[in-house]
Amino acid sequence: MASAARNSTKTKPSGRPSDQLTDAQLLKMYKTMVLSRKLDERSWVMNRQGRAPFHISGIGHEAIQVAAAETLRPGYDWFYPYYRDLAFVLAMGMKPVDHMLGLLGKAGDPSSGGIQMPSHFSNAKLRIGSISSPVATQVPIAAGTALASKLKGVDEVTVVCLGEGSTSQGDFHEGLNWAGVHKLPFICIVQNNQYAISVPVEKEMAVKNVADRAAAYGIKGVVVDGNDVLVCYDVMVEAVERARRGEGATLVEAKTYRVTPHSSDDDDRTYRSREEVEYWKQRDPILLFENVLFERGILTEDLKREIEDWAIAEVDKAEEEAVNAPYPDVSEMYEHLYGPAPNWEE
Amino acid sequence: MAIMNNIEALRETLRQEMERDPRIIIMGEDVGPRGGVFRATQGLYQQFGENRVIDTPLAELSIVATGIGLALTGYFKPIVEIQFADFIFPAFNQILSEAARMRYRTRSDWTVPLIIRAPYGGGISGGLYHSQSVEAFFAHIPGLYVVAPSTPYDIKGMLRAALQLEDPVLFFEHKKTYRLIKGEAPEEDYIVPMGKAAIRREGDDLTVISYGLAMHDSVKAADMLAAEGVGVEVIDLRTLRPLDKETILASVKKTGKVLIVHEDNPTVSVGSEVAALIGQEAFEYLDGPITRLTPPDVPAVPFSHPLQDAFMLNPEKIAKAMRELAAY
Ligand SMILES: Cc1ncc(C[n+]2csc(CCOP(=O)(O)OP(=O)(O)O)c2C)c(N)n1
Numbered sequence: 001m002a003s004a005a006r007n008s009t010k011t012k013p014s015g016r017p018s019d020q021l022t023d024a025q026l027l028k029m030y031k032t033m034v035l036s037r038k039l040d041e042r043s044w045v046m047n048r049q050g051r052a053p054f055h056i057s058g059i060g061h062e063a064i065q066v067a068a069a070e071t072l073r074p075g076y077d078w079f080y081p082y083y084r085d086l087a088f089v090l091a092m093g094m095k096p097v098d099h100m101l102g103l104l105g106k107a108g109d110p111s112s113g114g115i116q117m118p119s120h121f122s123n124a125k126l127r128i129g130s131i132s133s134p135v136a137t138q139v140p141i142a143a144g145t146a147l148a149s150k151l152k153g154v155d156e157v158t159v160v161c162l163g164e165g166s167t168s169q170g171d172f173h174e175g176l177n178w179a180g181v182h183k184l185p186f187i188c189i190v191q192n193n194q195y196a197i198s199v200p201v202e203k204e205m206a207v208k209n210v211a212d213r214a215a216a217y218g219i220k221g222v223v224v225d226g227n228d229v230l231v232c233y234d235v236m237v238e239a240v241e242r243a244r245r246g247e248g249a250t251l252v253e254a255k256t257y258r259v260t261p262h263s264s265d266d267d268d269r270t271y272r273s274r275e276e277v278e279y280w281k282q283r284d285p286i287l288l289f290e291n292v293l294f295e296r297g298i299l300t301e302d303l304k305r306e307i308e309d310w311a312i313a314e315v316d317k318a319e320e321e322a323v324n325a326p327y328p329d330v331s332e333m334y335e336h337l338y339g340p341a342p343n344w345e346e
Numbered sequence: 347m348a349i350m351n352n353i354e355a356l357r358e359t360l361r362q363e364m365e366r367d368p369r370i371i372i373m374g375e376d377v378g379p380r381g382g383v384f385r386a387t388q389g390l391y392q393q394f395g396e397n398r399v400i401d402t403p404l405a406e407l408s409i410v411a412t413g414i415g416l417a418l419t420g421y422f423k424p425i426v427e428i429q430f431a432d433f434i435f436p437a438f439n440q441i442l443s444e445a446a447r448m449r450y451r452t453r454s455d456w457t458v459p460l461i462i463r464a465p466y467g468g469g470i471s472g473g474l475y476h477s478q479s480v481e482a483f484f485a486h487i488p489g490l491y492v493v494a495p496s497t498p499y500d501i502k503g504m505l506r507a508a509l510q511l512e513d514p515v516l517f518f519e520h521k522k523t524y525r526l527i528k529g530e531a532p533e534e535d536y537i538v539p540m541g542k543a544a545i546r547r548e549g550d551d552l553t554v555i556s557y558g559l560a561m562h563d564s565v566k567a568a569d570m571l572a573a574e575g576v577g578v579e580v581i582d583l584r585t586l587r588p589l590d591k592e593t594i595l596a597s598v599k600k601t602g603k604v605l606i607v608h609e610d611n612p613t614v615s616v617g618s619e620v621a622a623l624i625g626q627e628a629f630e631y632l633d634g635p636i637t638r639l640t641p642p643d644v645p646a647v648p649f650s651h652p653l654q655d656a657f658m659l660n661p662e663k664i665a666k667a668m669r670e671l672a673a674y
């Protein structure tokens with residue numbers, strides 16, 4: 001597992017792609033992570049206050065998500081997210097209010113108009129594919145989209161995310177098999193937070209790393225410290241470049257941790273120790289990134305506070321707008337079953 | 347007008363439409379150089395090349411899923427073949443949870459213009475797993491079109507109709523009709539609209555509602571009954587979702603007697619739905635019990651010949667059921 005980020009000022013001459021990131025880019029990435037975190041925390045609060053029926057969190061996963069997004073071309077590349085990808089979709093161009101509208105099931109929810117549960121992201125303009133609830137179905141669909149780009153002869157890349165527990169599904173296997181057979185411009189990011197709800201990773205698989213399975217599909221596999229935004233960026237740059245050059249697919253396994261319960265309906269005290277959670281809170285991806293930014297003199301205490309205030313103000317605005325937004329009319333339930341039938345005459 | 351069989355109609359339409367629309371691609375097991383195990387895609391690989399006629403891994407889930415992923419881009423209009431309908435079930439979740447729901451769950455932001463072709467049906471010594479009728483599982487799902495055309499004319503016209511839709515279509519082809527059923531199929535462009543049944547034979551005494559191979563057997567049975575002085579009207583549903591309620595109800599109101607005939611299991615089937623529709627909307631026109639004739643409610647068609655024969659419908663069995671109902 002690579003984790004040189006905290007020394008990255010020293011490793012600058014090594015020519016890592018992340019060395020090319022400008023201060024402005026680094027700050028933008030940091031701001032997105034903070035914004036996602038504040039939005040996520042507010043969602044928890046609203047749930048606990050009884051104002052939001054359900055929340056599923058991305059807290060702890062922000063580094064790999066924001067790093068990956070930084071390597072993509074939003075609206076050009078295709079992205080199939082999963083439910084923890086709040087930071088990812090924000091980095092791709094969705095707005096805090098988009099999440100809030102979904103959280104409250106409001107008509108303006110751009111993902112589904114309040115039809116789906118929260119965090120089932122979709123945005124056709126940004127080429128963010130719609131996800132359902134059954135896990136891993138998006139993987140072979142994403143392979144099909146990557147095949148479309150390849151057959152069309154365009155250099156779009158398709159990225160798909162899922163959790164490590166979901167890699168037990170056949171959909172994952174079949175999708176990666178296609179990616180290998182057709183050498184697709186395809187990147188599968190497994191966000192390995194070490195649990196599938198309560199089931200620890202050793203009960204999901206006998207291999208040490210999900211990425212070890214890449215060999216079985218004839219694609220590249222990489223394990224990366226998913227809490228270290230800069231090494232995530234390095235790995236993703238390489239994967240995206242390979243895909244764009246037509247050199248095939250990559251399975252990226254980002255080792256991370258979910259510091260919150262699985263969802264607002266879960267109690268993680270029933271299956272893991274507080275010490276374990278505490279340990280990972282010390283490895284919080286935002287904390288680790290701040291250390292780098294402080295070390296490089298990009299971030300100061302004042303700027304940090306300013307960014308946090310900005311993020312909270314953004315979340316306040318998003319919440320207010322969503323709270324005041326209308327619910328879908330009941331007639332909406334009967335809409336969008338089929339497209340308009342062509343005007344046929346036999 | 348050209349006379350051809352069902353498989354020829356299918357193949358010709360695929361070729362014509364692929365010539366017309368470069369977005370159409372075909373994917374499935376053995377559809378490439380081999381031309382499909384039933385020869386539905388014969389010659390297409392040679393004509394259109396490996397980028398438009400794609401031999402897939404032996405994996406139905408991802409044949410459908412990659413079809414969805416291709417369709418979502420709008421770059422392509424995939425037609426995927428499931429080699430036998432019996433093997434569609436690994437893809438069931440992709441069809442139900444993804445293809446059928448994509449439009450609904452994104453308020454039409456994303457749509458899945460995907461055609462899934464699948465040969466179904468028995469009478470060909472296919473045993474339990476090469477003979478099944480699976481249409482009821484899919485007819486249950488809002489968001490899908492489910493069709494079962496069984497004449498060359500309808501196969502051509504309905505495949506063209508399916509290609510004009512922006513929604514997923516389950517295109518079921520009774521495999522025994524592939525070479526058995528011949529008919530006229532014009533060269534020129536025409537459409538057989540979705541959701542429109544056909545009246546195959548007119549009659550005043552009794553309505554038979556059917557589709558697929560059983561529909562052809564029903565027409566033969568109706569000919570026998572005509573010789574006995576009983577006028578049987580035979581409706582070919584063609585589209586199983588959405589049902590053509592108008593045609594069904596108009597015929598029932600005329601004859602007052604209904605026999606529903608299909609090869610699929612009776613319990614929770616297309617026939618159940620048609621019976622419920624008639625019971626609710628034409629009750630006062632009925633002069634006899636809504637009657638169903640199907641194979642027995644056993645898992646599927648057994649292999650051994652006497653058992654297969656006992657399972658399958660035929661004109662004699664259907665004629666017997668017609669006589670009984672006519673005499674009611
Ligand atoms: C096919 C399916 N089975 C069960 C579930 C219920 N479920 C939702 S998330 C989840 C665990 C997923 O774990 P993992 O893939 O590791 O992702 P994580 O939530 O840890 O990010 C389960 C069992 C589901 N959504 N889909």
Ligand SMILES: [Mg+2]
Binds near residue numbers: 191192195196197
């Ligand atoms: Mg997990």
